[in-house]
Amino acid sequence: SSSSASKTCYQDAKYCCQRITPLNHHNKKLTDALEVLEKQADFLGGDNNSSRALAFRKASTALKALPKTVRNMREVENLCDLKGGKHCKRVVQEILEEGFSSEVEDIMNDEWFQTVKIFTGVFGCGAATGRKWFDMKLRSLEDVRRCQDINLTTEQKHGLKFYDDINTPVTRHEADVIQQIVAAEAQQILPGTTVTVTGGFSRGKTTGHDVDLLISHPEEGKEEGLLAQILYALHKKDFLEYTDVQNSSYNEAAIRQVKRNQVMDHFERCFSIFRLPKRLIQDRSELNTDQSTVKLGENTLKMSPKDQANTQRPTLAEEGSGDVEDTTNKTQNQDNSDETGNADDRNVRTQSQDAGLLDSKLTPCVDSEATSLNDGVRDWVARRVDLIITPHSQYAYALMGWIGSRMFNRSIRDYANREMNMTLTSHGLFDKTKNALIPAKTQREIFEHLKLQYREPKERNC
Ligand code: GTP
Ligand code: MN
Ligand code: MN
Structure with a gap:
């Protein structure tokens, strides 16, 4: 009974990183409305509106963590992220009483x-x-x-x-295909390179606005110069429509002086528009939400029979390849490796093996020179892909940062700062009391350093 009691009570803990925030929750009607108000405040801009946006977001986040549907004002009155917010409360009350908020409807029709x-x-x-x-x-x-x-x-x-393409949600299957294309190139350039899907997909979302790929190598320093080579290889195969490369701006001082709530990190990265050949996704498009069966069929990736015979783990989705921290594989229900620690490390091995299997077996398929001249018959779709390079020593921190959510990061960074006197970023954790950087090999260790209970990526959907 004590465990169930603590379960209900940590759901109104002060920081959302202390709560469990699942992707699918019980108060979507309320949170959708609050997120319209958040968006409106964001659009309006300025300091005052960005604090308003954050207040709406916090209220919405608090509701997402509740174990059941709110029916009555009394159930939410004392939530710490709603208590002070008259506006939030009014909207929640309106929806509870009328079934909708006229204010929110008006905004949406504006x-x-x-x-x-x-x-x-x-x-x-x-x-x-x-x-x-x-x-x-x-x-x-x-x-x-x-x-x-x-x-x-x-x-x-x-x-x-590419407005229509980019505003069509990316499916999990497409994200996996893109990951495999990038991993195959990376593997050929530098064996052992890991390419991991992070962002919303790693939190269990079945669609997203982009694909976030975190790239690293188990040997520190080997990742230097890798991004340019990967981009060159992808470019040669006509996979890249647009790239915006930003060089690494990391130095030890950066982490100590980090501005609070600064979103951007200092990793070398590329914001790109990727040309995803339609033929690589067509045959599976109807299965894309079934995360347990995502794999690349023989139609999409050509492996010789010999390769297939040599392959112990022919698909990314094979049983047992799953990992708790898992960001590439789709094993939301496989929490069996939970207690064994070092999940990040296992993840790394898994992915480099996967990438190794696919090494150079991709057959680029598009005659894209011809097609790019004529958009009418384009046989690829444009997809937003973020490629981020991290040195191995910062991998766990980078992974946590890029898994998100944005709100989760904000909350855990606030918590670190206020409750632990530490600065957390995607590069590391700096203990201001001890004046020292604290290394971590896994996300679990980061939570331990912060004296927080571990939260799975799928529990970080705030
Ligand atoms: P969808 O792409 O819409 O599914 O959502 P998402 O959660 O994947 O969002 P997004 O792709 O914008 O970012 C992925 C995660 O990386 C988010 O949690 C962000 O907080 C984080 N992120 C985005 N940009 C940066 C950045 O420049 N630096 C760091 N450290 N994190 C970032
Ligand atoms: Mn994303
Ligand atoms: Mn992104």
Whole structure:
């Protein structure tokens, strides 16, 4: 009974990193409404609105952790992230009483809100640019495309050109195909390189707005120069439509002086638009939400019979390849390795083996020179892919940072700072009392350093 008691009580713990926040929760109606208010505040911009956005987000996050559907105001009144928020409370009350919030409906029907939402769907267009375009009397993507008075960035030009593709959710299957394409190239360039799907997919989401790939190598230092080589190899095979490479800006001082709630880290990275050949995804597209069976069929990856015979683990999804911390494989229910520790390390081995199997067996399929000249018959879809390089010594921290969610990171970093006098980033953990960096090999160790109970990635959907 004590364990169930503590279970209900930690769900209203102060920091969301102390709670379990599942992907599918019981209060979607309320959280969707609060997230509209959050989005509106984000679109409006400015310091005051960004604190308002955060307050809406915190309220929504608190509701996601509740073990059942809220029916009555009394059930939420004392949640610490709702207590002070009159606006949040009013909206929640309205929905509980009327079934909907007229304020939220009005926002969703508002031309400004709808237009800025469409504009911010353009890769490279943030809220400020979205507002600016609206103020220039632009009301549609066509208006933006035709407008002579704006200097579109290269990003935005691509964002407009591939708007529909990029705004079609990426499926888990597509993410896995992209991971395998990248892993195959990486493996050929530098055997042992690991390529891990992080971001929303690693938290159990079945779709996402992009694919976040964390790339590393078990030998510290070997990752240097790797990104350029991988990009070159992908480029030669016509997989890349657009790349924006940012060099590593990491130094020891950076982690000590990190600004609180700073999202960007200092890793070498590439924000890209990837050309994903349709023929690599077509045959499986209907199975893409079935995470237990995701694998690359023979139709998509050509392996010689000899390779297949040599292959002990022919697919990424084979039984037992799963891992708790797991970010590439789809074993949400396989928590059996839970107690054995060192899950990150196992994950690393798993992935380098997987990548090794596929080494150079990919048959690039597209005559993309011909097709890129004629978008009408494009046989690939544009997908947003983030490639991030991390040295092995920072891997666990980078993994935690890129698994997210954004709100989870914010909360655990706040917690570290306020409760432990430590600075947590995607590079490491700095103990300000001891004036020392604390290394960690696994995410589990990071939680231990912070005296927090471990939370699985799928429990970090705040
Ligand atoms: P979808 O892509 O929409 O499914 O959601 P997501 O959770 O994957 O979000 P996103 O791809 O934007 O980012 C993935 C995770 O990486 C999030 O938790 C972010 O907080 C984190 N992230 C994004 N950009 C950066 C960055 O520059 N530095 C660090 N450290 N983390 C980042
Ligand atoms: Mn993502
Ligand atoms: Mn991303």
